[in-house]
Amino acid sequence: MKLIYSGFDGLDVTFKGYLPKAAIDVLERGKEGAIELKQNQPVDIGDFHGFVGPAGLRDGGYSFIVDTGELGFKWFFSKSQRKNNWGIRVSCRSATLATYGFDGTVARMYAELDAIGATVFEEAISRVDFAVDWRLPEGFRLDPDCFAMHGTSKLRGHKEIGGESWRRRRCTGLTIGMMPGRQICIYDKRAEIVEKRKEHWWKIWGIDRNELKASGDQIFRVEIRAGKEHLRKQFGIKSWSDLRAKLGDVFKIALTRICYKTRRWEDHENTSRIPDNDLWVGVRERIENDLFEWSSGATPGVVKQVMAKQQKQIISAMMVGLSANLAVLSRVSPDKLSGLPQMVFDMIFDNVEGDRKAKEFRAKMRKVQRKYEFYDDDGVIYDESTIGACGAENCGGTASPVLQ
Structure with a gap:
């Protein structure tokens, strides 16, 4: 078992603020063109460059969806210019976070806000995802019945498992929990990047695709997701300072409450006495380190x-x-x-x-x-x-x- 990557994989933030009227006018014209031509249209607002789509987002009242690239962001903007309106939302791509790191991504996010002329008063963290990727031997098999909750037996009896993926009698993915609460996902990352053509991950991992195939090894990802409800209600996390002070605790507790054991167990056994799988121990060790210092090394x-x-x-x-x-x-x-x-x-x-x-x-x-x-x-x-x-x-x- 070899660690090949660990770092942030998702970040969604909502801002209380608004865009200037001139920016809204440009986005409006771009959206009209997107509707007419049925494809995203380029927009230039000062030093801000992106593509506006033909639709908005009804949930939250966002009139415009603007994409600033594969190493950029997906922005959601409201027309409203009320100061107390949470009129701006951003979703960060995993490739952006893997390439620039957490701090670099946040810096680029604010640079784009400045470029478009946005007025921002405060932020609210809506979602944070953290991923740890492992290179595992050919014989590794994911067993859903080896997951346990703290103080209980199997997860299945507590309706915690949100979904399973199977391929040829082999479990390739498992999702535990639901958003906007807390989720832990473990899945075959190699199969996912091949299916979705995310070829840049081979460079981030520093692995030759053909060499991995010849070895028979697998790549599995453990991904921990914390949604708005979990962050805010369970830990009181809303701002950047809250996130930096408590996020390590959020993830460590999640990995303690839900564990992947070395084997299945009988109903009469106490699961706390069964050791955690090395995979789970390794993830917990990564979380316990300085979360914000990690980087992939890929330029x-x-x-x-x-x-x-x-x-x-x-x-x-x-x-x-x-x-x-x-x-x-x-x-x-x-x-x-x-x-x-x-x-x-x-x-x-x-x-x-x-x-x-x-x-x-x-x-x-x-x-x-x-x-x-x-x-x-x-x-x-x-x-x-x-x-x-x-x-x-x-x-x-x-x-x-x-x-x-």
């Missing part, structure tokens, strides 16, 4: 380059699939595919030939370019004029276009 550039490579692979697969459709509809013989590349080239060339068509195509490129930036391995953003002049592949460095 922003490395993480985002992996996302870019993944995005190009998706686009390439789509182009191949569309080319097959084009071949069939153009009555190209399956035995004479050599002419297909030229057909595709001619079609693209026809759309960029001439001043008017070239201008329209450049406009489309500028719109798409807003979704990308060029980073080197250390996360340094290349100058846009340099990109336009030489292209990322010819700049002599390791720059790579990355999805925002």
